Amino acid sequence: MADIVNASENAVIHIWLSLMGKPNYRISEMITSSCGGLRNAWDMSEKRHVPDEIQKNRRLAERFTDPSQRERALDIYRQCERKGIGAVFPDSDGYPDLLKEIINRPSVLYYAGRLPCDAGKDGYAMLSVVGSRRCTPYGRTNAYGISRELALAGIGIVSGMARGIDSEAHRGALSAGGYTLAVLGSGTDIIYPPENARLYSEILEKGCVISEYPPGTQPYRSNFPARNRIISGISAGTLVIEAARSSGAMITVDRAIEQNRNVYAVPGNITSESSQGCNSLIRSGVVCVTSHNDILADMNIESRERECGWINGLYGAEAACASAINRGYYTVNDIVRYADMSITDILSALTMLEIKCIVSKAEDGTYRLV
């Protein structure tokens, strides 16, 4: 312990306490108060002196005095240093304000990148966007588009970096040069799913990746439901875009409601299974979102009408394509039919629109407005 200076001493002890058991915020607070301070707790552990309150729980008492737990905490700390991973605690600067309010807050939050407060975002300027991993182009378009618009309006986008809606939400925010935060169910140094490697590094660069799990933790299935409480807890509200009736996204919604946060949902096709969750939320009274402005209005944030200059600058086939896509015609064949122009004109117009960053082509060959 002697080789670690004061501030870091605190960190190691917090990490050590977080290893004592779950829910870790409650256990670490109990240990701290019964020992009369962080430093005391560590010293008593070294001296194998166990306060009565801890003694009541035999398993906890064993762990409390176990020297390998203290070793492990030191080890995690060194790993963080080596990998450039930071750690914040409910009583330290930088721990997100809104997250402090929830009862089962993580007692340690590992992070890489810039924390919201360092990026100038307080909790009320953060919104989580969640939805199905297996989403339709409709869901993708909306996740990307709405996140982008919200980011342009200065809102940080929180999500889980999973496939589908999550990834699109992060991408949308990044495309607007906005702030985005990913809450992982693994250590912040573990990239999952692997195809998101590029997205991960972009988030690290422009936003933040956080996790309550120490570096090196694998993405265990059981970690994800617990992770969802952080997604909702760190944000002022949660927007659901495409979620089946029982899905991870719906768990996040439950947490958001428990935490007394706003819930928003984008309506979907009533015959589409992947919209059942959203539609039932809307029926039960959550705010129905048909445009990013609905959210901005609800959050009392000045809405920033998007200038329509971009569409005025277009003419001929390009304008026809843009408005076809805007109306929900995503495939080349549909666009051709809607625009009633020759296929060659449409194909070359689409390339030009891609170059102008007005539309982008998805993996499945469909187009959407950026």
Next chain:
Amino acid sequence: MTAHINTFGLRGVNGFLVDAEINISKGLPYLDIIGMGNTAVRESAGRIRAAIENMGYDMPLGRITVNLAPAGVRKEGACYDLAIAMGILKCAGCDMPHSGRFGFIGELSLDGFLRPVRGVLSMVKEAARIGIRKCIVPVENADEAALIDSCEIYPVASVQEAVHTVCSFSDGSGEVRTPWKYSGGTRMRDMRGEARADFADVKGQEQAVRAAELAAAGGHNILFMGAPGCGKTMIATRMAGILPELTKEEALEVTPVYSVLNMPESASLITRPPFRTVYPDVTKAGLTGGGGTPVPGEISLAHKGILFLDELAEFGRNVIQCLRQPMETGAVSISRCGETVTFPAEFMLVAASNPCRCGNLFENGKCICTPFQAKEYLSRISRPVLDRIDIQVPVRRVDLENTESGHTGESSEAIRDRVIKARLIQSERYRNESVRLNGRLDGALVRKYCAVDAECERLLRICADREGISVRGYEKILKIARTAADLEGRRDITSKDIAEAVQYRFLDSYFQEAV
């Protein structure tokens, strides 16, 4: 006493001259055939003896030796029967002074009548090439043989008729037979019914139909990718119908391939580009050709036409790999027992594939594959082959009930007219080159013939910056743009052509993302 008779053998799809030498010497009656013949050749002794006797001639007494020269080349089949019989009769004293001006082709039956043989077209073609202007062939092969203008064909039904025909040229009585006129055969059967299948039947699918037109016009290889039942096979099978007729020269390259396999199509000149469908259960030999005596495979049957690989991703990797050499060189070489045979195989590749294991990747959320499974499925497609597929299009199911999307497209005839014009422009432009089509241009030729202006350069550079384009990808774009310009009869490639061409590298960009 010795006689020489011209006949022909078959190596690959080419005929070669065989000199049947017959010698009769004193000794016990015996007929011996030498010259690297297979069993069918050696057994002709029996057929010939019976045929000669049953036709009322006397089999000469003595030791008869038949040598099929060149003796160092393997020979097979019964097509030498007639020639050997004629030689024996000549040795036996039958007066046929002009027999040296004829080529004799045909198999004998025991009663002395002729049976048809395979590859007659190739043999007669070779005869004409080396200056033998008269050929005697079985009646059944007459039309096929008569496809060669520069050779007079005398179809005969029996050994006796053959003898009479040759003799009529020598006795000076003026009663010379007139050569057979090509009767047109039976009008060639529609190959796989493509003539009936019209693009007008295809509802919607504007993108895929346009891609098919481009591919046909420039001879580009093309891949349709989409869910089962979305019409991939339907569109692919209609592509043969928008290709121009074969020229006489091309037809005379294609028909021998069918003749060698004794396929009914070869009864008349094949004038429509062939369309051959291959399924994933095809064997390597079935695809590229092979066998003890190499015979052409599907890629050669698709010479000057279309080879359609249905369900590309399901093909075995080593089966697909054998397409590389033919796609590069337009021919395939097969080695057997120290002999190499080359078959023509200049085809346009049309392929169809599911985009993922369940097939629904493009069907708005219906796909049940994980992203990994989806990528894995596509990675089964051989990259080197994919590299040579210029045009790649996604195809989606059309809601056939919906009248809006159900409006039908142009007729094949209208599309074919544009394709023909575009091909004329190309053959004019490439008259001094070895290629005829944009799809066959390679590096240097692309630079020479697909030069673009600064505006196009700029566009290409922007696209390359955005999604990363390999050198080959760059060439593909230029070649397709060239075809798009040719279809509109424009001399220069415009930025609009480039912008359209960029849209067909759908899978290339997909793979680029995956690496």
